[in-house]
Amino acid sequence: MRETSSARLSRLLSLIPWLEQHDGVAISEAAHHFGVTPAELEADLWLTICCGLPGHGPDQLIDIQFWDEDGQIHVQDAQNLDRPLRFTATESTALLVGLRLLAQVPGDHDRAALASVTAKLEQAGGQAEESHTVLLDDVDHSVVADVMTATSSGTVVRIHYAGASRDEVTERVVEPGEVVEYQGRRYLIAWCREARAQRTFRLDRIRSIAFLDESTTAVTTVQSIAPDRGTRVRIRVHPRSRWLLESFETHDLTPGLAGEHDATVMVADPAWLVRLVLGQAGGVEVVDPPEIRARVRSAAEAALARLDSMESWG
Numbered sequence: 001m002r003e004t005s006s007a008r009l010s011r012l013l014s015l016i017p018w019l020e021q022h023d024g025v026a027i028s029e030a031a032h033h034f035g036v037t038p039a040e041l042e043a044d045l046w047l048t049i050c051c052g053l054p055g056h057g058p059d060q061l062i063d064i065q066f067w068d069e070d071g072q073i074h075v076q077d078a079q080n081l082d083r084p085l086r087f088t089a090t091e092s093t094a095l096l097v098g099l100r101l102l103a104q105v106p107g108d109h110d111r112a113a114l115a116s117v118t119a120k121l122e123q124a125g126g127q128a129e130e131s132h133t134v135l136l137d138d139v140d141h142s143v144v145a146d147v148m149t150a151t152s153s154g155t156v157v158r159i160h161y162a163g164a165s166r167d168e169v170t171e172r173v174v175e176p177g178e179v180v181e182y183q184g185r186r187y188l189i190a191w192c193r194e195a196r197a198q199r200t201f202r203l204d205r206i207r208s209i210a211f212l213d214e215s216t217t218a219v220t221t222v223q224s225i226a227p228d229r230g231t232r233v234r235i236r237v238h239p240r241s242r243w244l245l246e247s248f249e250t251h252d253l254t255p256g257l258a259g260e261h262d263a264t265v266m267v268a269d270p271a272w273l274v275r276l277v278l279g280q281a282g283g284v285e286v287v288d289p290p291e292i293r294a295r296v297r298s299a300a301e302a303a304l305a306r307l308d309s310m311e312s313w314g
Helices: 005-022 027-034 038-048 089-104 109-126 141-153 219-228 239-246 269-278 291-314
Strands: 061-064 072-078 156-164 169-182 183-191 197-202 205-217 233-236 249-253 262-267 284-288
Touching: 005 027, 005 038, 005 072, 027 038, 089 109, 109 239, 141 156, 141 169, 141 183, 141 205, 169 197, 233 239, 233 269, 239 262, 262 269, 269 284, 284 291
Parallel strands: none
Antiparallel strands: 061 072, 156 169, 156 205, 169 183, 183 197, 233 262, 233 284, 249 262
């Protein structure tokens, strides 16, 4: 694949500071570091020495010596390119998100090193984080470790779970299936004995977890039981809410002309589905059955009425 001009420019901007820190490095070693051939690196060097400050006289150009027989590179005059490039706000934020997610992963990582790198990146980033708000789950490491143990060993667990919609902590006995991640959050997909259906639990909402002295059924059994339970609902999912199709077990998936998808899902609690549809703000529609479609319409009208009432008071 032919290299893009932006990729080469990025390498050229990184080249001079790196060579400053590795004076006398061999062309072959430098080429290996930047992932190019020695010939390509020499071409970069010939291009670089033609660059410099306005005026473009000999004393304003970058001066690099690399043509001697020993094949070593020496930067004579870097023309203010001797310091490494600073991260942009977006780059700094992306790295910080990755480091903080890594710190949440259970295991015997060197957490002191992670904390040190994170602190240094925050300091080097300057104002980067002030223009980017990043929300990450505050997940208890012990809970994550217990969830991973339960899924790998196939052990039934009792959890205390803080629901997002009902603002209450409930006790559930679940059979863990697998842990998935979406947009920086981790979820436990499990068979909930209370609901008698497959459910998805956010790990940061699990307040405590206890192991029970019994084994789970296989994940395939959970998936085969789910379609026989609850209410069969046909929904239409628009592109911006397509991620939902990866979070639930769907059947008869049919793509539409405008990027939407119709799918059938099994719903144990229709009230939960009503809240989900309203929360997606048009991203999900109920196609069938009519009674659940009517419940969504009624709930939406009630919400709009409350909003109008609040505005009239304001």
